[in-house]
Amino acid sequence: xxxxxxxxxxxxxxxxxxxxxxxxxxTRDTTYYLFWYKQPPSxxxxxxxxxxxxxxxxxxxGRYSWNFQKSTSSFNFTITASQVVDSAVYFCALRxxxxxxxxxxxxxxxxxTVLP
Amino acid sequence: xxxxTQNPRYLITVTGKxxxxxxxxxxxxxxxxxxxxxxxxxxxxxxxxxxVEVTDKGDVPEGYKVSRKEKRNFPLILESPSPNQTSxxxxxxxxxxTYMNTEAFFGQGTRLTVV
Numbered sequence: 065x066x067x068x069x070x071x072x073x074x075x076x077x078x079x080x081x082x083x084x085x086x087x088x089x090x091t092r093d094t095t096y097y098l099f100w101y102k103q104p105p106s107x108x109x110x111x112x113x114x115x116x117x118x119x120x121x122x123x124x125x126g127r128y129s130w131n132f133q134k135s136t137s138s139f140n141f142t143i144t145a146s147q148v149v150d151s152a153v154y155f156c157a158l159r160x161x162x163x164x165x166x167x168x169x170x171x172x173x174x175x176x177t178v179l180p
Numbered sequence: 181x182x183x184x185t186q187n188p189r190y191l192i193t194v195t196g197k198x199x200x201x202x203x204x205x206x207x208x209x210x211x212x213x214x215x216x217x218x219x220x221x222x223x224x225x226x227x228x229x230x231x232v233e234v235t236d237k238g239d240v241p242e243g244y245k246v247s248r249k250e251k252r253n254f255p256l257i258l259e260s261p262s263p264n265q266t267s268x269x270x271x272x273x274x275x276x277x278t279y280m281n282t283e284a285f286f287g288q289g290t291r292l293t294v295v
Binding site: 068167 | 225272282286
């Protein structure tokens with residue numbers, strides 16, 4: 065069975081600090097897909113990024129960056145110069161490519177609070 | 181506008197009274213699924229559907245039913261709700277049930293309270 069672990073339940077930072085959200089995954093599939101979603105206080109789930117297992121290139125989008133390391137089964141998310149609007153719950157998720165692993169498996173989420 | 185629409189957004193009901201939460205998507209997506217979100221547990225999949233008339237259990241299917249008679253609709257049915265089904269529910273859809281590299285689009289969520 066596949067699994068996603070977000071060990072940080074809650075993180076609190078002061079505005080303009082950098083913060084990294086950790087994500088560790090387990091899967092038996094050689095082809096799989098990793099995702100990050102944001103859930104702001106309003107409750108909806110917002111897609112942030114998708115990464116395929118065969119593409120280990122890191123990605124940067126504005127203040128957001130993602131570090132995918134297959135060797136350590138990690139897909140960490142860094143917010144640079146955090147802002148109050150970044151306060152949300154962030155979910156890492158994994159989808160395999162075979163059988164029941166094709167369902168989207170979520171981590172338990174990390175509550176990020178950015179203080180002014 | 182491409183979207184997944186759930187109704188109702190909020191619902192308070194009593195134990196044992198059958199209810200249905202509707203979900204509709206306008207993106208012609210093949211794959212649809214239902215999740216429940218509980219504190220500390222993240223989102224857990226209840227049921228999913230690879231395409232019309234094809235449904236299967238997720239991780240926590242007990243107490244729920246689904247149907248997929250049309251591609252756009254995927255209702256969640258609680259035949260006899262119990263207090264432990266109090267939760268935040270999300271419907272999601274994605275383009276393909278075969279190719280898993282597409283992201284899921286989520287509805288706005290339904291907050292259900294069973295008293």
